[in-house]
Amino acid sequence: MCFFSFFTLLLLLTIGNVSAHGRDTHLVETINRIKPSIIAVGTYHPLSRPAVKFYGTGFVISRNGFAITAEHVISAIARNGEMGNLYAFFPDTGNSIKVSAKLISKNIKYDLSIIKLKGSGFDYLKLGDSSSVKEGQSIALCGYPYGPVFGLHPTTHTGIISNISPMVVPVQNMSLLSNRMIKALTDPYYIFQIDCTAFPGNSGGPLVLPETGEVIGVLNSAFIKITKENKQISTGISYAIPINYVRELIESIKKK
Structure with missing residues (x-):
């Protein structure tokens, strides 16, 4: 009886290790496949110091250079009057690769922007279907946190x-609600809450x-704690x- 129990336990542990190894293998392959399509979004001006300013992350979605990033990333660049210096920077593989870009479309409500990179022949990511995503499902986030x-x-x-829940904007009291916030509360949209480490970058x-590398979401925000030493955690x-919602934005462009 004891031998049988020990054998059963050993078998279960072996199956568990094989399953975990399989998941790790998928993730390793996925990371290697998606990294060439992950861009840093920022500005470049050779006469400025620094010449390069970083604002956020993005990712290429087509071979001819269409890419996605957050609308608040593009808005930050626009507020600084640098849209004419918009650039995408590709992962460092020994040579610094930067490509000029321009804004194609944006959606403030969903915090999404589509930009077009100059050129073609880019590696790109495949878009998945977020309607099939479930709570508890494993995910991976790739970008430039710092x-x-x-x-x-x-x-x-x-x-x-x-969690998958309606997007709400927390305020301390009702008097702080703007017309835009009230409208958002009457017409909410769903958003993914995730538990992985993320920073503003x-x-x-x-x-x-992790299994396929298909994109199911775009990072919108991360809650950061500031320590006494002014460090972000x-x-x-x-x-x-x-x-x-990215698919909706793409379709709206096609109709124009």
Whole structure:
């Protein structure tokens, strides 16, 4: 009886290890496949100091250079009057690769922007279907959490979909609600809460399925704790916009 129990336990542990190894293999392959399509979104002006300014992450979705990032990333560049210097920077593989870009379309409500990179022949990511995503599902997030501080090397973090709920804007009291906020409350849209590590530099980065690399979301925001030493610490609570809203934005462009 004891021998049988020990054998059964050993078999279960072996099956578990094989399953975990399979998941790890998928993720390793996925990371290698998606990294060439992950871009840093920023500005470049050779006469400025610094010449390069980083604002967020993005990802290429077509061979002819269409890419996605967060609308608030593009708005930050616009506020600084630097849209004419918009650039995409590709992962550092020994040579610095930067490509000029222009804004094609944006949606403020969903915090999404489509930009077009100059040129063609780009590696790109496949869009998935966010309507089939479930709470508890494994995900991976790839981007530049600290910008170019450690070089342009995309960083991947993993986690799960913690919650799928309507997007709301928290305020301390009703008097702080603007007309835009009230409208958003009457017409909410769903957003993914995820538990993986993320920082402001990840904004606009892709949320992908570890097994396939298909994009199911775009990072929107991350809750950060500031220490007494003024250091940023991830709280492990972040939000992503479902990728089907990107599909809607693409379709709206096609109709124009």
